[in-house]
Amino acid sequence: MTGQMDDTGGSTGESRAYRDTAQVDLRHGAASPPRQRDTQVVGPPPTGSAVADPVPSPRAIPGDSGPVAAQASEYDQMRAVERHLDEILAAVPEPDPIELAVLDAQGLLCAEEVISSRALPAFDQAALDGYAARAEDLLGATPIAPIELAVVGESVAGAGAPSSIGPGLALKVTAGAMLPAGADVVVPAVWTDQGAVRVGVHADPPAGSYVRRAGDDVAPGDPAVQVGTPIGPAQISLLAAVGRERVLVRPRPRIAVLCAGTELVDVGTAPAPGQIVDVNSYALAAAARDAGAQAYRSGILPSDRRRLTEVLESQLLRSDLVLIAGTFASGGFDMVQEALAELGEMRFGQVTMHPGPAQGFGRLGRDQVPVICVPGEPVAALVSFEVFVRPAIRLMLGKRQLFRRTVQAIAGQPLVSPLGYRQYLHGMVMRHPDGGYVVEPVGDGTEALLARMARANCLIVIDEDVTEVAAGGLVTVMPLLLGG
Amino acid sequence: MTGQMDDTGGSTGESRAYRDTAQVDLRHGAASPPRQRDTQVVGPPPTGSAVADPVPSPRAIPGDSGPVAAQASEYDQMRAVERHLDEILAAVPEPDPIELAVLDAQGLLCAEEVISSRALPAFDQAALDGYAARAEDLLGATPIAPIELAVVGESVAGAGAPSSIGPGLALKVTAGAMLPAGADVVVPAVWTDQGAVRVGVHADPPAGSYVRRAGDDVAPGDPAVQVGTPIGPAQISLLAAVGRERVLVRPRPRIAVLCAGTELVDVGTAPAPGQIVDVNSYALAAAARDAGAQAYRSGILPSDRRRLTEVLESQLLRSDLVLIAGTFASGGFDMVQEALAELGEMRFGQVTMHPGPAQGFGRLGRDQVPVICVPGEPVAALVSFEVFVRPAIRLMLGKRQLFRRTVQAIAGQPLVSPLGYRQYLHGMVMRHPDGGYVVEPVGDGTEALLARMARANCLIVIDEDVTEVAAGGLVTVMPLLLGG
Numbered sequence A, B: 001m002t003g004q005m006d007d008t009g010g011s012t013g014e015s016r017a018y019r020d021t022a023q024v025d026l027r028h029g030a031a032s033p034p035r036q037r038d039t040q041v042v043g044p045p046p047t048g049s050a051v052a053d054p055v056p057s058p059r060a061i062p063g064d065s066g067p068v069a070a071q072a073s074e075y076d077q078m079r080a081v082e083r084h085l086d087e088i089l090a091a092v093p094e095p096d097p098i099e100l101a102v103l104d105a106q107g108l109l110c111a112e113e114v115i116s117s118r119a120l121p122a123f124d125q126a127a128l129d130g131y132a133a134r135a136e137d138l139l140g141a142t143p144i145a146p147i148e149l150a151v152v153g154e155s156v157a158g159a160g161a162p163s164s165i166g167p168g169l170a171l172k173v174t175a176g177a178m179l180p181a182g183a184d185v186v187v188p189a190v191w192t193d194q195g196a197v198r199v200g201v202h203a204d205p206p207a208g209s210y211v212r213r214a215g216d217d218v219a220p221g222d223p224a225v226q227v228g229t230p231i232g233p234a235q236i237s238l239l240a241a242v243g244r245e246r247v248l249v250r251p252r253p254r255i256a257v258l259c260a261g262t263e264l265v266d267v268g269t270a271p272a273p274g275q276i277v278d279v280n281s282y283a284l285a286a287a288a289r290d291a292g293a294q295a296y297r298s299g300i301l302p303s304d305r306r307r308l309t310e311v312l313e314s315q316l317l318r319s320d321l322v323l324i325a326g327t328f329a330s331g332g333f334d335m336v337q338e339a340l341a342e343l344g345e346m347r348f349g350q351v352t353m354h355p356g357p358a359q360g361f362g363r364l365g366r367d368q369v370p371v372i373c374v375p376g377e378p379v380a381a382l383v384s385f386e387v388f389v390r391p392a393i394r395l396m397l398g399k400r401q402l403f404r405r406t407v408q409a410i411a412g413q414p415l416v417s418p419l420g421y422r423q424y425l426h427g428m429v430m431r432h433p434d435g436g437y438v439v440e441p442v443g444d445g446t447e448a449l450l451a452r453m454a455r456a457n458c459l460i461v462i463d464e465d466v467t468e469v470a471a472g473g474l475v476t477v478m479p480l481l482l483g484g
Helices: A012-017 A022-027 A072-077 A081-091 A233-241 A280-290 A305-318 A334-342 A378-397 B012-017 B022-027 B072-077 B081-091 B233-241 B280-290 B305-318 B334-342 B378-397
Strands: A098-101 A130-133 A147-155 A169-173 A185-188 A198-201 A223-225 A246-249 A254-259 A294-300 A321-325 A344-350 A358-364 A369-374 A407-411 A422-431 A437-441 A458-462 A474-479 B098-101 B130-133 B147-155 B169-173 B185-188 B198-201 B223-225 B246-249 B254-259 B294-300 B321-325 B344-350 B358-364 B369-374 B407-411 B422-431 B437-441 B458-462 B474-479
Touching (some): A081 A358, A081 A378, A130 A147, A223 A233, A233 B378, A254 A280, A280 A294, A280 A321, A294 A305, A321 A378, A334 A344, A344 A369, A369 A378, A378 A422, A378 B233, A422 A474, A437 A458, A437 A474, B081 B358, B081 B378, B130 B147, B130 B198, B223 B233, B254 B305, B280 B321, B280 B378, B294 B305, B305 B334, B321 B378, B334 B344, B334 B358, B344 B369, B369 B378, B378 B422, B422 B474, B437 B458, B437 B474
Parallel strands (some): A147 A169, A254 A321, A407 A437, B147 B169, B254 B294, B254 B321, B407 B437
Antiparallel strands (some): A098 A246, A130 A169, A130 A185, A147 A198, A344 A358, A358 A369, A407 A474, A422 A458, A458 A474, B098 B246, B130 B169, B130 B185, B147 B198, B344 B358, B358 B369, B407 B474, B422 B437, B422 B458
16 A cells, blocks of 8 residues: 555565555545456556546556557566666665765764774863862761861863872862862862862762763773764764874765756756756756765766767766666667667666656666666656665665655545556645644646645655555655755 | 753743752652752752762752852852843844855755746647647547547657647657647557557547646746745756756855863874863864854864954954854853953853853854854763754754754653753664654763763753653653754
């Protein structure tokens, strides 16, 4: 009933596409499910209600119109989402760790075991402002029967040579000040009369109280920051404290973002009839950055064949991953497919997802750089990014959690989905006053609606074997938190 | 029983600090609660169990040791967390919007109403691959009784001049191709026999099906991106589509991060006895970046008085906010306080929080730049950042949600907290297998434990009027997601 993005087991996808969905449909009170021939998943539509709707319904939409899907017996050649994702994840390289200044390492994963050569704290010190003293001198002190000590001086944090105290003496100290020799306790100032020459102490804290001992936090030889730890402000604090100015980290993968299509013009150009503005190199570069990559927007691929190959080759040399948006499977842009094929094994095919069945992947050039091709339609391009590219970037970053966390939400209205396709709908998910979540689609899932996509805060994921979700039914929702 | 960070109502904090806590203590099975004089909140400790613990207990720790807290009748001069926060939030400026290239605007809030001068799509086009035709020619077509049309040609996305079709004719089209004049429907390829010269159509979709009409997404004059919208990949996609290369946004506030203390040495220097490494300028710069600011780490303030003022003045000129970590309230570094006071009204005082009661705030220089001073102890510095600085940065960014979301979690072990102080403990929050969250503190809350702080993923917030939370009790937890 729900798509499970966290499930990377690729082998179940296709078999699940054949599962009988009558039970699911009936449970949600849908009309009798459309009868499908056993081997035909995307079949000719009945001339029933779905097609007669004045607004095209996602249910009536074939996820694909290419020759593969059209010949039902070749359905096996279509790939499940998980299978395509698995191939990509198995192929992306692990970039070599690099050493960066600690502040530049922010947000990255530590790639070394940082062993402290120092003790933290470096010396015994007062944990707070008060009086350093000897615990044995204070036994039995109370507010009613205070014990008086002679104050021999004052020590502040940062002062070098510590004094020492003997029996009956105290040293006024500030938090972080070195403990004088002979002292084994710091009496907090509020438990005293705060005298300057003599001090009346109202409590008898045991030896060791309010004293930070050298090495209490980190002893020399202790691991301070471990391999795989994400470096945030607290880790940067600790790295600085153990004296590290630089640290070895998993680098941000360098991703070249390109787009292909003779209909494309750059954003600064007014499009002629039939032309459209290149939005994908912007949107995908932004998405790649948000996922943690160092993204380079390389723009529209040239239409000159020789220049095209030159651009591709140079991007392969300088990138850990190349991302190309374009309408590859539709014919008409085979020049790009040809140019890619010359550089290595590249496979274009249909993945059972909507939007965006036309996907491509290969490893090209001398360094076998992974190249991911996504559809040129901008909504499909960003959905494909979420499904295939973001997990690949996170894998290259060394993150353990590759996929966005999903939640179950109540569908605020009926949802329909093509059988055999995993459907991703942009939606708006909200907390329900009674707990849990409610989700509403922001579009009808059929069109390149950028304005609606821009209002969405989640993707609704409807599994391959589900064709309808009734209002009130549960669906899987993937919140699209930026940077999350 | 729980601290409510989202509550910015400042007036209740102090009165709550006077509330009788005997009931709370008894409910949690503590020994007879310490008797407090009516006007004294931080009083001399009994020589009871808390003090006799071999490990110092947070309950026994006075949150403050300065003269203000010591004189119980002056407790009113201590400030509640909310009151200090309110003063800061009321004083931070709203930086003027700036125009940035759309990719540089990522993560910022749009500061203009972006009106589209274009229609999206710009022309009627095929929504998917198939055959453009006239709906009236297809009436009654089914797989059993297909209707044949003559294919007059093929049109791909990006092709300029559209053809036109008459009765009985079809044009093969790819998704995004201009619709030929005369056509009012696109028949998906899978609902045809995909003929090249003649095509057999198996369905009769109504007029308008699978056609994207010009302006369906955005009509000329429509608002594309509105004021206050966070700019992510989808908004960048939309901005590019309406032809915008640049956009007006709320800029990242420029924050200078400095630290004060004669005990400080730079991270590259081996500290002499009594000296400690400056970790705060690194950690706070990282935290400020994580919160969305453009942070400049300016390091340790000079000890030369003239140079000190020069550095402060130059930072005030180039910053939207100045953040200084140092142990101001403890005496010994009054030179910095003096230098700040020369530049405007600066107030140092005690805030009823632990760690980090010693806080300062003012607006200095010709431009009345806000200056926030936080304690020099690194754990207290980062806690103070969370409580006071991060909300201020988010306010300057124009974010509506200033505070981290909090959750209620079950305390995995008993927690103690000083009466009258809001206690922030670093903790590790985990999902409970049965639902909800469980939290464990990573330290005992009393010491500058950087290594433990680095393992934490949340702050546990214990309200001013709570001194003990039993294991199994609910506490407020603030997950510290990076960038979240």
